[in-house]
Amino acid sequence: MRLVDVGGRLIEVQVRESARARVVRAVFRYGDQAELVVPVGTSGRTVDRALREYAPWLARQAERAPEPVLTLPPLTETQGRCRARALVTETAEEEAPRIGVVYRRISIRDTSSRWGSCSSSGSLSFSWRLALAPRRILDYVVVHELCHLVHHDHSRRFWSLLAGVRSTYREERRWLSDHGWELLAYRPPHDALGDV
Template identity: 45%
Template sequence: MLHWSGTRVPYSLHRHDARQLWGPGRLGIKNKRHVAELSSQSRAVRLEDIGAQLEVRRHPSARRLTLRVSRTRRAVIVTLPLQCDLDEAGTFLNRHIDWVRARLDSLPNHIPFEDEVAMPLRGEAHRIAFTGAARTRIISVECDARSHPTILVPGPKDLAAARLTRWLFDQAKSDLEKSVAEHAARLSLKAKRITIRDQTSRWGSCSTTGSLSFSWRLILAPSFVLDYVAAHEVAHLAEMNHGPRFWALVKKIRPEFEAAKQWLQVRGPDLHRYGPDHGRNH
């Protein structure tokens, strides 16, 4: 599977008053169920003063608290040992809140799907146009008077962002199904199912049952990048690891994969800037 990661920093524990940051006066609770279930493995709240989601996770193998900022989800993630209580986690975060703010400030701004906004599609810059046209609901791509490719999104403008997101999911699935079929045929393999998701921790994954999952944002990347991710996951149908035999399969079906791999490492995280407004469903 292909992952992306945030920024992580480990610290040792110190006991201080955690109420500055952890108290209800400073935190907006995202889901009340998380507050009640104190024994749950993970909980999520929102840091209202810095505009980020906070996730607290307990992990059985954790020996100390760790703190990282997810670049893709603009989330602050605290991982703590099972025996550590939430007050200690609050203290830990409070001590390093300046580090958190600095990391969040360094993240690129979110670019929502709005009228006249520019976004990539298959690696090429496109302009979004919410036309409001009522006679058709079909999204199309045309060039404007200056030969700039434009994504025309008809229908009510208040629903246009959601419609565009669904269309991008469909475009991603169409391209990925084609690539997966071609690569699987070369290895005499077959994927059981292909699913497109709004994944926040990986570009693609392969289950032990042969089902493949991909991020819809691959449709924003150049086609050779999407094709590489498809080849990568197809190779996992035969080798559920990243050993020499796995990479030999990838090279067999996608010989020039290194350029795509590097593109994802350098420019892939930037694709997470684009999408509907945070909090909207598609």
């Protein structure tokens, strides 16, 4: 974690090595947090230079970071996981036959950057925080992951399959890019003892 001074304001930047990264890039998350994704083995000097270069951009992003607009249901994490599992399962059971796919199992996680994922063995995982989102957003993420059982990438074929089974997907993706940070920033109240 590095602190970058952008015109008197400190922004936390998480520096993360990624095997998939080919170039250094910065990602602004929410609040005062950003991430610098670098290829594995990037030198400290390159990181320093990138942080200097990105500072003005980070400052602009921090200024633009929106105020929360959603009223989130006051779920504890246990309640959220429970609700996410029930809704995700319901949607997956309904949508999988329609798309013509079979999944193996569903797990619910607390992920910081992905709403859902799909393994090559057919296991699906989802963020419990989708329970905080409107139902159509959760449904979109489920359909998105089910489509990955056909195409394990974000190729043109993947998006055209998705468009065919979920015509509203563009709007739902936009919702996630506008409001997803609010779901991630949500700090659930503690679960009562024994409520686990």
